[in-house]
Amino acid sequence: MADPGSAAGFDLSNAPGGPATALPLTPVTQLIDAYREHGHRRARLDPLARVPLPDVPELRLRFHGLDPAQKRDPASAVLPTATTMQELEWQLKRVYCGTIGLDCGSVRKRQRRAWLYARMEAELPAPPLAPDQKRSLLRRLVAAEMWERLVGGTFAHAKRFSLEGCESLVPLLDTLVEEGAGHGVRQVFVGMPHRGRLNTLVNVMGFGARGMLDRLDPDSDIAFTQRDLPYHLGGVARRMVGGDEVALVLAPNPSHLQSVYPVVCGMARAHVDEHPGTPCLPVMVHGDAAFAGQGVVMETLNLTRRSGYTAGGVVHVIVNNQIGFTTPNLMDVRAHDYCTDVTRMVDAPVLHVNADDPEAVMRAARIAIAYRMEHGADIVIDLIGYRRLGHSEHDTPAVTQPALHAAIAAHPTVTELYHAASAEPARLADLRDAAVRDLHAGPGAAWGEADASLPHGAARRQLQPLSLQRVQALTQTLTTPPNGVLLHDVVRGLCERWRTAVSSDTHTVDWCLAENLAHATLLGDGQSIRLSGMDVGRGTFMHRHAVWHSQATLSNEGRRYVPLQHVAPCQGTFDIVNSPLSEEAALGFEYGYSVQTRSRLTLWEAQFGDFVNGAQVFIDQYIASGEYKWGCQSALAMLLPHGHEGVGPEHSNGFLGRFLQLCADDNMRVVMPSTSGQWFHLLREQAALATPKPLIVMSPKTQLHGNGRSHSRVQDLIDGCFMPVLTDASVVDGQTVTRVVLCSGKFFYELQAQREREARTDVALVRVDQLYPFPQEALAAALAAFPNLKEIVWAQEEDANQGAWRFVREALEACVPQGSRLTGVCRSATPSGAHASVRAHQAEQRRLVAAALGALG
Numbered sequence: 001m002a003d004p005g006s007a008a009g010f011d012l013s014n015a016p017g018g019p020a021t022a023l024p025l026t027p028v029t030q031l032i033d034a035y036r037e038h039g040h041r042r043a044r045l046d047p048l049a050r051v052p053l054p055d056v057p058e059l060r061l062r063f064h065g066l067d068p069a070q071k072r073d074p075a076s077a078v079l080p081t082a083t084t085m086q087e088l089e090w091q092l093k094r095v096y097c098g099t100i101g102l103d104c105g106s107v108r109k110r111q112r113r114a115w116l117y118a119r120m121e122a123e124l125p126a127p128p129l130a131p132d133q134k135r136s137l138l139r140r141l142v143a144a145e146m147w148e149r150l151v152g153g154t155f156a157h158a159k160r161f162s163l164e165g166c167e168s169l170v171p172l173l174d175t176l177v178e179e180g181a182g183h184g185v186r187q188v189f190v191g192m193p194h195r196g197r198l199n200t201l202v203n204v205m206g207f208g209a210r211g212m213l214d215r216l217d218p219d220s221d222i223a224f225t226q227r228d229l230p231y232h233l234g235g236v237a238r239r240m241v242g243g244d245e246v247a248l249v250l251a252p253n254p255s256h257l258q259s260v261y262p263v264v265c266g267m268a269r270a271h272v273d274e275h276p277g278t279p280c281l282p283v284m285v286h287g288d289a290a291f292a293g294q295g296v297v298m299e300t301l302n303l304t305r306r307s308g309y310t311a312g313g314v315v316h317v318i319v320n321n322q323i324g325f326t327t328p329n330l331m332d333v334r335a336h337d338y339c340t341d342v343t344r345m346v347d348a349p350v351l352h353v354n355a356d357d358p359e360a361v362m363r364a365a366r367i368a369i370a371y372r373m374e375h376g377a378d379i380v381i382d383l384i385g386y387r388r389l390g391h392s393e394h395d396t397p398a399v400t401q402p403a404l405h406a407a408i409a410a411h412p413t414v415t416e417l418y419h420a421a422s423a424e425p426a427r428l429a430d431l432r433d434a435a436v437r438d439l440h441a442g443p444g445a446a447w448g449e450a451d452a453s454l455p456h457g458a459a460r461r462q463l464q465p466l467s468l469q470r471v472q473a474l475t476q477t478l479t480t481p482p483n484g485v486l487l488h489d490v491v492r493g494l495c496e497r498w499r500t501a502v503s504s505d506t507h508t509v510d511w512c513l514a515e516n517l518a519h520a521t522l523l524g525d526g527q528s529i530r531l532s533g534m535d536v537g538r539g540t541f542m543h544r545h546a547v548w549h550s551q552a553t554l555s556n557e558g559r560r561y562v563p564l565q566h567v568a569p570c571q572g573t574f575d576i577v578n579s580p581l582s583e584e585a586a587l588g589f590e591y592g593y594s595v596q597t598r599s600r601l602t603l604w605e606a607q608f609g610d611f612v613n614g615a616q617v618f619i620d621q622y623i624a625s626g627e628y629k630w631g632c633q634s635a636l637a638m639l640l641p642h643g644h645e646g647v648g649p650e651h652s653n654g655f656l657g658r659f660l661q662l663c664a665d666d667n668m669r670v671v672m673p674s675t676s677g678q679w680f681h682l683l684r685e686q687a688a689l690a691t692p693k694p695l696i697v698m699s700p701k702t703q704l705h706g707n708g709r710s711h712s713r714v715q716d717l718i719d720g721c722f723m724p725v726l727t728d729a730s731v732v733d734g735q736t737v738t739r740v741v742l743c744s745g746k747f748f749y750e751l752q753a754q755r756e757r758e759a760r761t762d763v764a765l766v767r768v769d770q771l772y773p774f775p776q777e778a779l780a781a782a783l784a785a786f787p788n789l790k791e792i793v794w795a796q797e798e799d800a801n802q803g804a805w806r807f808v809r810e811a812l813e814a815c816v817p818q819g820s821r822l823t824g825v826c827r828s829a830t831p832s833g834a835h836a837s838v839r840a841h842q843a844e845q846r847r848l849v850a851a852a853l854g855a856l857g
Contacts, residue, residue, distance in 0.1 A: 609654025
């Protein structure tokens with residue numbers, strides 16, 4: 001391959017978009033520019049050739065005042081091998097109107113456009129594939145074809161989401177892996193929807209065909225015990241490329257087609273952060289209709305261009321069967337209408353390629369890898385084929401698309417076309433028989449280990465003991481700005497309070513300092529942390545202040561300083577990343593990051609707890625069930641600011657009940673901490689989990705600053721640990737208690753204040769700060785301290801259908817001592833949640849408190 005800079009003798013310096021200062025436009029350069037911009041509209045992209053190619057006037061010689069017989073000006077350096085205008089036109093058509101169409105009009109950087117033109121034009125004199133290369137390519141196509149036929153013949157009624165019509169995807173993925181390896185890539189992350197996944201697992205990942213068939217066999221033991229459908233499965237494989245081992249990770253995903261896209265991007269970013277200087281390659285395979293129609297695609301395209309989220313560009317592959325789901329999704333080259341048009345928002349170039357020309361498909365893959373590695377940016381390969389069978393092989397597509405499927409039925413397969421074109425001496429029938437034998441025999445010699453589950457997280461670091469001296473030293477570091485950073489008065493006052501808070505072991509620590517100290521102690525021990533979300537640097541409620549912005553008015557104005565990045569000489573990495581206004585893609589990204597990371601505490605904070613419902617797919621299908629279905633372990637911590645305060649349904653409720661409904665099989669931990677000390681210990685313990693589990697935190701809002709009662713003593717941070725159940729330390733004599741009120745989070749303090757006003761000694765308040773796994777034994781032990789107990793009340797400020805009551809009731813009944821009665825106090829069920837009136841909210845809170853404490857006497 002010629003150097004793209006020289007373009008095999010083509011001098012681009014005088015051409016439109018060239019790397020140097022362009023000369024004044026001439027008719028010749030205008031013609032070349034027209035082909036570069038519009039050539040894809042006349043490219044032979046549709047294997048079925050159903051729609052006539054449009055007339056594009058700009059591609060005519062006479063449009064630019066040129067005569068076909070006109071001689072080239074030898075002084076013109078552009079395309080010097082053409083001696084006449086007619087020959088020039090032929091060369092331009094061959095480059096830009098063949099079976100690859102370059103669509104880069106949305107790429108705003110002139111240098112990148114010039115690079116793409118040079119690379120396309122360098123392909124013109126490139127030698128054809130050698131006979132052995134053609135033979136290898138044909139055998140890969142036959143293997144892809146025969147896997148589909150093997151499955152269809154073995155289990156005619158099994159859903160497999162066949163790749164037939166786009167079999168060139170297999171050599172395309174092969175080429176991406178091999179070309180990536182040539183650029184130093186040793187780790188490839190792949191995401192894809194259902195179509196072609198089984199074929200990819202067998203023919204690209206190297207999973208045994210027999211084992212995959214067992215997963216499709218309804219009577220097999222594997223099919224009986226597997227927890228998800230076979231076309232949702234992922235895995236890990238290792239492939240030898242030119243003596244180098246390349247690891248491939250295919251991320252599992254549910255039926256939410258494009259949701260795996262941000263997950264794969266998060267996995268790739270985690271690899272980049274944990275292996276700096278070692279390039280990885282994220283490859284995302286999409287369906288045509290889903291790519292254009294699913295909002296998470298646009299969110300992720302936007303997200304992964306930002307600092308803290310990029311992994312150096314994604315190679316996107318559209319498996320474009322031109323029909324989407326069941327409705328035709330024809331491209332309209334007349335109107336410049338492609339399913340890839342959404343990528344214009346990120347300046348990603350597109351290589352449209354005819355899936356029936358596998359050599360062109362491989363060329364497109366080589367160009368895509370080279371572009372991605374050169375520019376660190378996204379690029380799209382639009383693999384335009386067709387779908388030989390129905391959506392899931394069960395429907396009859398001719399019912400709604402008779403003409404289309406008549407054309408498909410009459411169209412030869414890509415293997416038949418390429419076998420005829422490559423002059424392969426072996427009969428195609430013999431090649432097909434050999435491919436079936438190879439599939440039954442298992443992976444070839446180039447394959448190493450293949451595993452159907454993603455690697456599990458490693459054991460976390462052990463927590464190091466704390467002392468008052470260490471806490472004081474860390475606080476001093478966290479509150480001392482460097483020279484040139486002028487603190488805002490709010491931050492300066494905060495620092496002064498923090499230094500006072502740790503001056504004695506009897507002082508108390510607010511939630512903000514507790515969090516910062518938890519992070520500082522972990523970082524000092526070598527643990528790394530990633531915290532992301534909207535406004536996390538400052539905190540939505542001015543509750544974090546982890547990023548300082550200098551208030552200086554001279555040269556240092558706007559300088560950022562992150563104290564937690566400076567706590568120790570050999571500390572762990574602290575990344576704090578403000579996300580764009582996104583929940584779905586952002587949470588999917590952090591989930592993927594947490595699955596891949598082996599050394600980082602990963603935290604994502606919603607701006608308000610309710611806002612997490614914009615990412616419900618990731619909670620239901622990944623975070624809550626990913627380990628159960630696929631073996632994907634995650635220690636992602638989700639911080640959801642929660643608490644009814646009369647500020648409306650969308651700013652109060654983190655949908656606690658919804659999370660608890662998803663809890664089973666010890667799949668995650670759901671907590672509602674009531675003290676800053678509990679928050680401190682939660683964070684540290686999450687970083688030290690031996691078995692990673694997601695952590696869902698209904699974090700407070702109003703307790704963060706003003707309520708000193710929720711602030712723990714410094715000594716509680718040093719000596720304590722997270723307690724799922726907090727007993728009532730104010731009870732002097734347990735014999736006098738006849739009523740116990742169980743509660744969580746901030747509601748405790750309203751109950752406590754009213755009990756003190758009433759001077760009640762017959763009521764104890766017990767906090768259940770961990771709601772799942774439910775601390776049944778600890779709660780039973782706490783209740784045993786009250787031998788005369790008559791009534792147990794579960795009290796919550798949430799609505800009956802959105803809080804914990806309906807979930808914990810069964811577990812509570814097992815803890816109730818004989819002779820005691822269990823009741824619940826909560827708001828009535830509503831579809832929306834909290835009040836939008838502060839007055840109504842306060843009245844309802846008073847009612848709940850009164851009902852929970854019961855009548856005097």
